[in-house]
Amino acid sequence: MATKQHNQSDCQEYLQQISDYIDGDLRPELCAKLEKHMSGCTNCTVVVNTLKRTIELYQVEEDSTDLPEDAKKRLYSRLSLDDFLK
């Protein structure tokens, strides 16, 4: 897939808003402007979609992270909570 420079000045301005946009925190009128821009700008659409996906991937990874059993044992021992270890 081709990669190209993404440097239009409009896009740079909208860049400030995309974090608020994906969080649903952008004011409705700004949201409408950004969506109108995106409907004609593939680059910004790709940036928004891959930005969302980036965050989702980190969240998927997080859900599979647990405190390892041996570290948990040492923690409970340090806290004198061994009798509560499940």
Place this chain on the structure above:
Amino acid sequence: MSMKQLSLDEQDLSLLRAQDREAFAGLVEATSSALYSLLLRILNDEQDAEDCLQETYIKVFAALPSFEGRSSLKTWLFRIATNEALMLIRKRKPQVQLTEIDREDDDLDAPVEIVDWCCIPEPELMNSETRKKLDEAIQHLSVGLRTAFLLRDIQGLSGEETAAIMDISVDNVKTRLLRARLKLREELSVYFGERLTHGNQTT
């Protein structure tokens, strides 16, 4: 693991304030995975994360009688853990901090890699190589950007809660979050772009 399910009623809180061991064990059980994950990703070292986790709960236990409940218990725990981690980093390499703060004030970098990799199906996307890449990318962020991203996007705290934990304004949290997200997106786009180009979809 995130701490979304942590809910404590008034009775739990009064037992915790009285340093009841069973209530404290329940708190550790409910929160230690999320705190460990946060510490591991801030510090990028399993031993440091484990040490910090232990220190965090020792401080938490000692401070429980004076917990006033002005912030939620969750925010309070994250604040103590985050401070422990940041203190350790300052001890580890005190010279890094200033340059990292400066870099956060630079102009926003425009996205360079415009590759639509959203089409890669998740089982292919989330292999062990991808997990390694995700960990690497997050370590390339400055501590300030990394911590904001971890608290907001990974642990699911609000902007206000993150601001309180990091002792910065809500606007500053937003700025850091935008920068962190864009940097991570850029790095992952280079990686997935290469995978798409070379058809390298190892599992």
